[in-house]
Amino acid sequence: MFEGLNLLVSENAADRIAYARDLWPRHHLAVRQGRKLGEPRAVVWPRSTEEVAQLMRWAGERGVPLVPFGAGSGVCAAVSPTSDAIVVDMKRMARWRRLDTAAPSLDVESGHMGVPLEERLNREGLTLGHFPSSILCSTVGGWVAARSAGQASAYYGKIEDMVTALECVTGKGDVVTLHHRTTGPSLVPLIVGSEGTLAIVTSATLRLHPLPSTRAFAAWSFPTTEVGWEAMREMFQSGLRPAIARLYDPFDAMLAKQGSVKKRGVIPHAPGRGSTVLRTLLRKPRALNALLESRPFAAMVGGAMLVVIFEGPSSATDASAASEIALAMRGRDEGEGPARRWLEHRYSVSYRQSPAVASGLFVDTMEVAAPWSRLGALYENVLRAVGPHVFIMAHFSHGYADGCCIYFSFAGSANDGGPWDEACERTYDRTWKSALDAVVAAGGTIAHHHGVGRSKAPRMDKELGSDGVRAVHALKRAFDPKGILNPGVLVPPVSPFPYPERW
């Protein structure tokens, strides 16, 4: 089958299993039930742009679907290959092509992993300023594909603000280099967020920054989450740009005050007595949520908490200006401790999915966003919709002058009859269906930085409108006329949703 295709290919069973999925929690639930996931026909590892172009032409002639693959940390099922598909792992393309220390900027191949990239830049006195919590298991290409946002996005921007040029191979096999902030229409934002459906990104030129020389840390408690986000809004609208600004709801704040080690402790390491208690609690999430959202609970644990870190030359002044705002809004000073502790443990919470599933639970996150004026409705709508199904907590991060992201964390389990695992899956589906509908009803966006994949694709028409969907289809036809690039992802009508239960 692979004649004329001069690159590293594997049809090995282990490889095909390894590349059959990403970190979508529902994949985990399926595996726990012993259900086999769809496996690709093969996996390839191109080493150069030319090899990607050759592969693309080869696949186009044969109508073979291609699924681009970074490091597999996606959580929306953008990687879920059909049996005729080839997964294209980009990690062998990880060279630095050109570091311009004056601009400063770096042209780097898309398969480069996050941590080694940042570490090597730091040795040059530079930073990309991109710190997604997936940084240990994600690549430059994955960031671009999913419109990633790092923890310091308020100061350094999202990945879309960092990319000044992209080299990519379109579905036609053309190698194109697109530039941002040039004359005429900007094509870079078309590819950023397109999740491998329009082109495969082979390299990205990224804006860099000098490593920050100074930082300022602060935190305040607020009586309610709402007062907290009003303070956050006031800060952003007064022109402040904290590198980090994270507002935790009372339960999340209680965990954060106890330190991240305790926070991780909520999710059990392995099946045991703790997980039995948790499973029992999670059978009746409505009562648990009602308790933890109540004012008495908030008062008991000290309310919501806003943690900020400023970077750069005016960080100390900025922190005082922020403090003035917080104190004027009934904030209580919590000192530097919470922000320093957060920084120390910034990547600690992202790898607890498997132990949770092993304990008969599931955990998931949903990152949505809205203008400040609709943020309250978004928060309330989601709590009301999801509360009956799973335990839910939230923090507010990635602030802007005009709006904010809400990052919900869910923990759920079986809460109806029948076999446990199947019931778990039903809870999972009910949760997501009600959550996405609640977001759409509140006028929020269904994804801030995790992407759309397959799990959110059935609601993209609500988000884009039928006209927006038509525009995306027109682009798809222009860039990938044979429809070989990651079919089924992003916009549903391009190909039908592959799961029996359409959310």
Add this chain to the structure above:
Amino acid sequence: MFEGLNLLVSENAADRIAYARDLWPRHHLAVRQGRKLGEPRAVVWPRSTEEVAQLMRWAGERGVPLVPFGAGSGVCAAVSPTSDAIVVDMKRMARWRRLDTAAPSLDVESGHMGVPLEERLNREGLTLGHFPSSILCSTVGGWVAARSAGQASAYYGKIEDMVTALECVTGKGDVVTLHHRTTGPSLVPLIVGSEGTLAIVTSATLRLHPLPSTRAFAAWSFPTTEVGWEAMREMFQSGLRPAIARLYDPFDAMLAKQGSVKKRGVIPHAPGRGSTVLRTLLRKPRALNALLESRPFAAMVGGAMLVVIFEGPSSATDASAASEIALAMRGRDEGEGPARRWLEHRYSVSYRQSPAVASGLFVDTMEVAAPWSRLGALYENVLRAVGPHVFIMAHFSHGYADGCCIYFSFAGSANDGGPWDEACERTYDRTWKSALDAVVAAGGTIAHHHGVGRSKAPRMDKELGSDGVRAVHALKRAFDPKGILNPGVLVPPVSPFPYPERW
């Protein structure tokens, strides 16, 4: 001809002359020679999105070209209708659709003029933060179409950073609302900068900001322009974001120090003795440029000058941090005066084109940009290439962490034999041809915020590369399959360049 088209139409001769052009200086030169410009078949004034959609479908069925029109202040011949074309003046669509004071944001129709918009926002305690020097004669739709940048772009962003949603009518007659920073590919940046070639923008949702409560003013002189831009770079790369940062070369600085009234005085109000002297000087621009670029001249007038204004809560601290950088780089403190004077006269210099042409001269500007590492080459290349043809001066504005815009001003006249006006036109064409080639050779972008139109379109292939041109063509086919939207603009091979002399 206009049966079934239920909107305000004029085939009146005066209207057709008035809408035959924008402010491209070469249009002026043609008119001065008594040459007739191409006039459109008719002018229409739609009042609603539905009327625009109706017009688009009507034109599509008949293959009639449509030329969208804001307030006509473009300087690159994006408005230059053929005799079968209809000009679509959008200024009757100027309603505020929705002001969201909490976000804050405004959905406003695209025909709204700049100054009334900012004034009305100011009465609400808000600002858009967009201050193009054309603000007195440009519209929201024009800003979006040409990727406009205002004087305070370093702090508030370019128009592309302000637009969160666009309602527009594609060449197929579909009404689409595109959102920025949503999930999946962002389509807003496709339309921003597309100069009416993909869709007609009917409304834009724009990010707003509270009116700044504080400002800080500063200015420093530097021995050379290069030291000045190194200081500017240092400021931006240290994280400072002055709302205004303008570096003037020695001649431009000399005028700025004398105040804008004197600056305007360089261009005569009307033909007279002053203009005769100027015309004589401009016959030998090479010598004049060499004199004014020389170190003795720089020393005599006090060197280059950087003027900054900071806005927002930390403006005083930011100004001190900037001062530290400037003084460490041999800057001489010039006090608050130059920045305050600049602010007072910020829109004074943009309306001197007609008197110049009436005096037998021409003036024009070219706004290009490059990463800091290529800025010196860009500056030198353009001076060397253009110096033999016209008198040239420059200022550096619209700074970023990774690069900067250079804004060149030219003044020229006839400098070969033959009739004066024709010789003027030859100087003009030679100037632009050599200038654009010099920009491309230095790796700069040929347009930072004036757009491409027809005047720069013949060099867009150098900028985009043949692959980029193909991508733009694919988009054109997707959004405007019949090719009725502003043909001839932006990318040359879509239709041939309409002037005999291809630059």
